[in-house]
Amino acid sequence: MPATMTSRVLLLVGVVLTAHKFLCTAYVGGDGFSVEFIHRDSVKSPYRDPSLTAPARVLEAARRSTSRAAALSRSYDRADAPSADGAVSELTSRPFEYMMAVNVGTPPTRMLAIADTGSDLIWLNCSNGAGAPGLAAARHARAPAPAPAPAPPPGVQFNSSNSTTFGLVSCGSGACRALPEASCADSKCGYLYSYGDGSQSTSGLLSTETFTFADDQGNRGDRAMRVANVNFGCSTTMIGSFIGDGLVGLGGGDLSLVNQLGADTSLGRRFSYCLVHYSINASSVLNFGPRAAVTEPGASTTPLIPSEMKTYYTVDLRSVKIGNKTFAAPQQYPVIVDSGSTLTYLANELVDPLVKELTRRVKLPPAKSPEELLPLCFDVSGVGEGQVAAMIPDVTLELGGGAAVTLKSENTFVVLHEGTLCLAVVALQFPPVSIIGNIAQQNMHVGYDLDKGTVTFAPADCASARSSGSVYI
Missing domain, CATH: 2.40.70.10 (Acid Proteases)
Known part of the structure; x- marks a missing residue:
């Protein structure tokens, strides 16, 4: 030839x-x-409501998140139930x-x-x-x-x-x-x-x-x-x-x-995303193939665990840690990593001591939660953004396989109303589904590898990485 x-x-x-x-x-x-x-809610989205303020958009997202969590829970309940009509796959509408x-x-x-x-x-x-x-x-x-x-x-x-x-x-x-x-x-x-x-x-x-x-x-x-x-x-x-x-x-x-x-x-069979902070008017990035590898410093990998729903990316949450305080999760505690949910939903056994410890550590006056959606809010009117961030302690999620994911203030708190900062972690209302939502994943490169059966998290400046192309390497 x-x-x-x-x-x-x-x-x-x-x-x-x-x-x-x-x-x-x-x-x-x-x-x-x-x-x-x-x-x-991006400026590039045809569904953005320009009449809403930034806090109002977050409040709307929190409402959608509650509806989605309920929908995911119903999916779990119906996972093993036969359809009444062989031609129908009954799904729940998910924001x-x-x-x-x-x-x-x-x-x-x-x-x-x-x-x-x-x-x-x-x-x-x-x-x-x-x-x-x-x-x-x-x-x-x-x-x-x-x-x-x-x-x-x-x-x-x-x-x-x-x-x-x-x-x-x-x-x-x-x-x-x-x-x-x-x-x-x-x-x-x-x-x-x-x-x-x-x-x-x-x-x-x-x-x-x-x-x-x-x-x-x-x-x-x-x-x-x-x-x-x-x-x-x-x-x-x-x-x-x-x-x-x-x-x-x-x-x-x-x-x-x-x-x-x-x-x-x-x-x-791998993909990743790097979610920019919700306050930044810029798109995030979604990677497929080798470019989805998460190689940034501080990357932490946890195994996917079997789930009733093959669709969902489920990992094992072992504990939640603040400083020297560790709150153990219930035994064999699965959580879904979900980009479509805004808030994070955990069991009362984790949220209650988390709220108590944050109340003790954060020296800000309390505030009422808009619509009582979130469990803990502070009055930050007149306090600079940088000052507020310095007052919020890191929260660490300890996952299966020895993985540890550190959540900064931007991953745990959101402004739901002008001058009102609220914890974006909610007590589980819809058993058996617990969720790590997208606020907790902001400024992280999150990679899913179905071939290896893992999820990897790494801290990243997603807006800067998108401009430089460094997330793609």
Whole structure:
């Protein structure tokens, strides 16, 4: 074989990653890729309410967090319960905090979707599929009845008939079997997701498509990463109101983006994010593949532990420590690491002594909690931000495997009202779910490695790291 032909063959072998069990093929650089992780209250978000003050936005996020914690708890309760209808996967509507842009199809359609570490399935708003065999029929076959007339979904819709790379998934495929529940329509894999009390639902057919991710590398230039044959739900019927153009599941289940990117490819099943402080009008960053490695000084790694829900990233919390005071967690105490929850939820056995110790140590006048959402508040009117931070002691979460995650004042307290600083750690209201929320994860590089079964935390200045590109190394 001529040398030039040999080189070309080797190049193809090295770059084209052949289909895995879900037929996902990636064309990607050796170090992975990164995308913007956009908070819903960011200036880049179409859902930002400009009339709200910064504390009012945090208060709204705290309200959403309470609803999400209740939803996660109901998911646990229903984890082993059979569905009343074999065609329905009953989920609970979960408020979200972060979004990411995906470009779907050939030529690509840009869509802004919810990015959710508490979900697996990728689903996007689709048009009625007049030009795609099976989709139009599925729109009528899968619509829940009785129900009000479907409202057109807001935002962007993906028209599959305009794409040359769109495909439908058969009932007998591994991807269809990976759905919690599935149905057949003309031998194609259908689904109906019903949210909450049934007033919200989305349905359609499980499909495949090429996804293109605009690589966000700070000052290192722009690239695009294409992934062919990604399994996603092409939703053709929407009942109720939904925010965003769809949802990208980043959970631990087989159909999540993380697993589809990583199975049988050089990327590995790993991702990370670095969340900027909520007061900064800048996007965070979401990394995939080797670029998701957390190598900053002070990195601490804890093993993932088995959970009733494969979707959730669950770790073992051993104790909470302030100074020389250590408060032991209940035996075998699992907590979910969740970017979609704002607050942190722990058992009363941890929150009560934490509140008592902070009350003793923090020399600030007490204040009433807005709407009584949070357990401890201080009056900081007239006190400089730097002075306040110096008065708040560090809180350390001691996790399984000897990991220790130090929470600074910005990770434990938030301003919920002008001049009112409150503890962003709440006593568990919805057993059995405890959660480490995104306030506790601000200015940390948090990496999830499903291949190794670990979560790693490292302190980082996420706004500066994003500008310099250092998080990507």
